[in-house]
Amino acid sequence: MQLKGKVALITGAASGIGKRIAEVYAKEGAAVAIADLNLEGANATAKELVDAGGKAMGVKMDVTHEGEVDSGVADVVRKFGKVDILISNAGIQIVKPVQEFSLEEWKKMLAIHLDGAFLTTRACLKDMYSRNDGGAIIYMGSVHSHEASKLKAPYVTAKHGLLGLARVVAKEGGPKGIRANVICPGFVRTPLVEKQIPEQAKEFGISEEEVIKNIMLKETVDTEFTTVDDVANLALFLAAFETNALTGQSITVSHGWHMQ
Numbered sequence: 127m128q129l130k131g132k133v134a135l136i137t138g139a140a141s142g143i144g145k146r147i148a149e150v151y152a153k154e155g156a157a158v159a160i161a162d163l164n165l166e167g168a169n170a171t172a173k174e175l176v177d178a179g180g181k182a183m184g185v186k187m188d189v190t191h192e193g194e195v196d197s198g199v200a201d202v203v204r205k206f207g208k209v210d211i212l213i214s215n216a217g218i219q220i221v222k223p224v225q226e227f228s229l230e231e232w233k234k235m236l237a238i239h240l241d242g243a244f245l246t247t248r249a250c251l252k253d254m255y256s257r258n259d260g261g262a263i264i265y266m267g268s269v270h271s272h273e274a275s276k277l278k279a280p281y282v283t284a285k286h287g288l289l290g291l292a293r294v295v296a297k298e299g300g301p302k303g304i305r306a307n308v309i310c311p312g313f314v315r316t317p318l319v320e321k322q323i324p325e326q327a328k329e330f331g332i333s334e335e336e337v338i339k340n341i342m343l344k345e346t347v348d349t350e351f352t353t354v355d356d357v358a359n360l361a362l363f364l365a366a367f368e369t370n371a372l373t374g375q376s377i378t379v380s381h382g383w384h385m386q
């Protein structure tokens with residue numbers, strides 16, 4: 127049990143990558159807070175984990191809402207006593223060319239990916255600093271933290287921005303044993319990706335098979351999708367790492383699509 131006695135708060139954990147991280151963390155002994163816009167989904171995931179013998183709670187949290195983030199983190203501290211690990215993972219995707227984005231869509235994307243990361247980091251850091259017992263903060267970046275793709279201006283901008291936030295948090299938190307890192311997955315077949323396959327096909331005037339083959343998996347070494355397990359295993363490795371030696375980094379898990 128690599129995370130026995132630890133408390134993890136995972137945003138966007140009602141679905142996809144976040145949900146799988148929650149399952150892996152619970153299995154490794156962590157008490158897990160499933161924070162999501164979708165409370166029903168968060169509670170359902172928490173129930174699955176508790177039924178399987180783990181410790182979990184659902185938390186209603188819109189990561190762009192300052193009050194909801196602060197009160198959600200306070201609820202977790204009240205119930206589980208602390209937060210040792212934050213996974214800032216909640217995210218959405220909107221695909222269209224730059225000139226077709228409304229300002230509202232642009233702001234929504236930056237709010238979920240960047241304001242959400244900032245607000246959850248701030249709330250969890252306060253608890254971590256108050257206990258002086260270290261901590262791990264993991265941001266869900268993307269290969270798009272390093273590479274650009276057409277139709278994804280705000281997503282690519284926000285995912286690049288997370289690298290900067292992680293590096294500052296690593297520097298400020300380092301003296302207190304708080305590490306900050308970014309996971310950068312390639313395409314994983316979650317609802318976020320399933321939705322954009324037909325959307326990209328429409329924008330580019332190509333088939334869905336061509337989107338998968340010629341866009342999503344084109345640069346991989348083996349034309350394979352990354353899986354939720356691949357990402358969750360890396361999230362476990364980063365959370366369980368014992369010293370400050372591994373901090374301020376981004377690690378890519380993408381079947382070689384992006385090589386650093």
Ligand code: NAD
Nearest residue numbers: 138140141142143163188189215216217268313314316318
């Ligand atoms: P998903 O759609 O399966 O899950 C996203 C979750 O975030 C959902 O449960 C949703 O309710 C929640 N959410 C959305 N807006 C929210 C908000 N404002 N506050 C709280 N929760 C909110 O998507 P996923 O693929 O698991 O994505 C998770 C993260 O992984 C995202 O940050 C995404 O950018 C990143 N990512 C995904 C891929 C991929 O290929 N799927 C690749 C790289 C990075």
